[in-house]
Amino acid sequence: MSESVEQWQHFFGEDYIRFSELILNTERTKNEVENLTRILGSSTGIRILDLGCGQGRIAVPLAQKGYSIVGYDQSEVLLNEARERAKRENVEVEFKRGDIRHLHYDERFHAVINIGTAFGYGGDEQRDRQALEHVGMALYPGGKFIIDTENRDKKTQRFQSEIKEEFYGISMTSRREFSEETGLWKEYFSWCSGEKQQTASFVLRLYSPDEMVGILLQAGFKVEGIYGGLDCREWTSESSRMVIIARK
Incomplete structure (x- = not known):
């Protein structure tokens, strides 16, 4: 089967929105947003980049809590859905289309979040490291990067x-x-x-904790912790998720 860009974009299309929300359901989203606010702290004056924002399931509720949000994704279908959700909830979110590897912001954000296995689609470590370098450039000095992805072991x-x-x-x-x-x-x-x-x-590149920490360090980050979820529970080989918190 083709593994072209067109196939990748087709996967993150209109049917994906329906299918994914059986897994990324309302309760899961609510818990993730609550845990993120505990990690992020006060929303006052805080600018956040939601990288791989998809249909806005995290960006919109964070905006409702007072954070200034930019949502960034490569799927125009998902971004259109995200814009509609923001409009329905009467919140302002700036949604932009682009490839994470071509992210170009200069010290604009206090935090970058990458939630729900939205990293690793570059296909190889070099491209993913390049993407992380761009994330670093987008953060203010001391800014926080939160990545939530699959636990490869599990x-x-x-x-x-x-x-x-x-x-x-x-x-x-x-x-x-x-x-x-x-x-x-x-x-x-x-x-x-x-x-x-x-x-x-x-096609998704799955990383072990050691590998993920390695490319974060190479990209100039300082890793603060590795967890088994956004609630900052201890990571084990049986954890379903891997969450890493790092700073520029």
């Missing part, structure tokens, strides 16, 4: 090469591949939308 421990699931009555088949050597997780989807057969795919 995700690969329960690896299944094929899964069939039901989403809103739609049957979806997912085929997966993982390489221990490269850390690449490849996933291919097929489902029916109306009478049309749909396909999509993505």
Whole structure:
């Protein structure tokens, strides 16, 4: 199957919004936002870049809490949904389209957040390190970077090469591949939308904690902690998530 940019963009399309919110549901989002506010502290005068903001599920509630938010994503479909949500909730959020590797801000933010496995789509460590360097440039000195992603140990421990699931009555088949050597997780989807057969795919670079800390250090960050969730619980190999808090 093709792993082109077009396939990647198709994955983060209109059907993704419906499917993803069975997992990234209202309760999970509420908990994540509450935990983020504890990490971020007071909203007064604080500018935050939500990197890989998707449909605005984190950016909009943070704006409701008084933070000044810029949401940044490469999917125009998701950004349009995010703009509609901000409008419905009557909050101001600046949404911008762009590739994380081409991020160009100069010491503009007090914090950058990257929530819900929105990192690693560059496909290799060099590109991901380049992206982190741009994140560093976007932060004020001492600014905070919060990244929430998959715990590779746990995700690969329960690896299944094929899964069939039901989403809103739609049957979806997912085929997966993982390489221990490269850390690449490849996933291919097929489902029916109306009478049309749909396909999509993505390639994600999964990192171990040591690898993630390594590229953060190379990008100029100081790592403050590695956790098993945004509630800052202790990270273990059984944690479903890996959250790293670092400073410029």
